[in-house]
Amino acid sequence: MTRLLLIPPDTRPPTLEHPAQLARMTGAEVRVPPPEALPHFFTPGDTAVLRAWLLDEAQEAGALVVCLETLTLGGMIPARRVSDSLNVVLERLDVLREARALNPKLRIYAFGVIVRVAHDNDPHEEKPYYGEWGAALRTYSTAFDRHARHGAAEHPTLEAARVALPPEVLADWVGTRERNRALHLTALDLLASGTLTQLCLTLDDTTPYGLAAFDRRMLEARADELGVWDRLDVYPGADEVPCALIAQALRPQRVQAWVTYSGTLGAGAELIYEDRPAGELVRAHLRAAGCVLADSPGEADFVLAVNTPGIRQASFQPDFATVDTPHRHLPAFVDRMRDDLAAGRTVTLADIAYPNGSERRLWTLMQALPLADLAGYAAWNTAGNTLGSAVAFGKLAPLAQRPADHAEALFARFVDDALYQAFARAEVRGRLDNPSPFDLAEQRGAAEAHLRQIIAPRIQDLWARHFAGRALTLELGEPHLAWPRLFTGVFPLRVREG
Structure with a gap:
């Protein structure tokens, strides 16, 4: 060890x-x-x-x-x-x-x-x-x-x-x-x-x-x-x-990744918080984790599915000018992930269409997938944050020794990146009195109370829909905020076998 x-x-x-x-x-x-x-x-x-x-x-x-x-x-x-x-x-x-x-x-x-x-x-x-x-x-x-x-x-x-x-x-x-x-x-x-x-x-x-x-x-x-x-x-x-x-x-050995994008021009998509297009950012994050681009799906150790914006990231969704455009086709992207999972491939998903959370339309479409079969998932903060996590999942998931440990890491990202960042965070903000993005001050207590009320039942429902029947048990602690601001939530959870 x-x-x-x-x-x-x-x-x-x-x-x-x-x-x-x-x-x-x-x-x-x-x-x-x-x-x-x-x-x-x-x-x-x-x-x-x-x-x-x-x-x-x-x-x-x-x-x-x-x-x-x-x-x-x-x-x-x-x-x-x-x-x-x-x-x-x-x-x-x-x-x-x-x-x-x-x-x-x-x-x-x-x-x-x-x-x-x-x-x-x-x-x-x-x-x-x-x-x-x-x-x-x-x-x-x-x-x-x-x-x-x-x-x-x-x-x-x-x-x-x-x-x-x-x-x-x-x-x-x-x-x-x-x-x-x-x-x-x-x-x-x-x-x-x-x-x-x-x-x-x-x-x-x-x-x-x-x-x-x-x-x-x-x-x-x-x-x-x-x-x-x-x-x-x-x-x-x-x-x-x-x-x-x-x-x-x-896993010091170099492994190969086959990259698929949600649009045929996805590698050229522009990003808000990075100095290069999506395809170059993907290559950089693969190398940092000790991975290289595969020449074909058959040679790949894992599939990195990347949801890119049609043209350029936007801060708020839905955005029909630069993100959700005819330059990509989300249903076909989801179909491809379903086929790869059915073929037994190791699939990790990086959702970088918008910064700071999952794309809500893609998350809805993904509910038809066996989400627990994904090797990895990320959609948090910047495109770089998301890609680094998703690539690490893809490289390390085959080494997972216990299903409970992998399920815990994967489910934690579903909760934070999708349930909180894409949905609940804005709902909590809407219940507060014009909160500062930098310091909630005396509103922190109310924010955390709203957070627990909104997100706890959604966490349990997501677990029941996608992880039930896998001989795993979810233990959920009390959701709260990492700092006196809404940007980062804390969702203590453990997954046990049995």
Whole structure:
């Protein structure tokens, strides 16, 4: 049995419990740090406690999957907010060398998240001043990158964007980015030296132009110098990366995936939070998990079914302008999944037509499928989040040792991505008094009460329709919210045999 250590970006179910479920279903023993070592929302975890835990656990572990921001800055969100110096950050990073010295056989799969330029003016996940200056900072970000790429013609736009910002705000914001980029450059050195087995540097909520794209190019140039591309991936993603790296750690062999899209032009579909079309994003996520595109269905180890928008993602559904268009045909897509399942193929579904939840029309059509026979399913947050989970399911599901463990991981995604994100979340919001998307404040209690009332019977009904008769029992805890906002729900559940 492999003992796997997991240091996640934070403690939300998709970033902690979901990758742990994927690992446990293969029979691996998963160890995670104590709660005080991990972040809660924008409060950093205790990096000293984390260091001690890691050095103690590393001696008997086979693999470590680690978020560099949690290890050195207290979490993925705190990494965008705290003022810790670069010297302190790099001292904390050195614990990875110490862990390898204690256990030379330890395989370290690390990932860092290139600092995003948030699309929303969120003062909690970003610096507090982002609530006021977010739009101006986004304008500067785009102008800076355009100037870096296209030269003097873009200088007047860049200068106008610069003078529109308070100098101290701009200096602090850019300084945080530079510190985190230096962290990632040092991680590339650790990869080159052999301390790291695999490294992912991912772009969270990225766009074709911006400071994240500028950082990406600098990191890629350093990777060219070091010659580490055989063990490095740089691509759009963030919260789902633990799933991809767990797939690498627990099934190191490269496996083949046959990809089908909901439309014949699906590979060219545009995405809101990524800098490339769907087909290129699929290829990047397959590689990060140690998978390649198969040349034919017969050669594939699993089928990755991808529900893409007709032309481009849209934020709200239904959208008949760019998503639900004649460029795809959902009934035929569902028919193909039914045929693949009937033929005994391993099928995992990534629904990326809309961000932040399942496409409601597709979910309705899917009720005619034997959903419990799917190897995997995902439809959460960004297209990258969804693809990383779905690909990891496809690679790891054949290793599942007990039906209950696989059913638990799969059903948890049905509950969160479809029942909550696509349906119940908006219904809960509609019962509240104009809630802030960033902080529910005193309305959190009412939100959680509404959530339990709405979703609990739907969870039981979904289980009865698709998992009854499989000698499995669902144990459901009390649904609640991960943070004081509606974005992430928590649905404690366990599946037992018998």
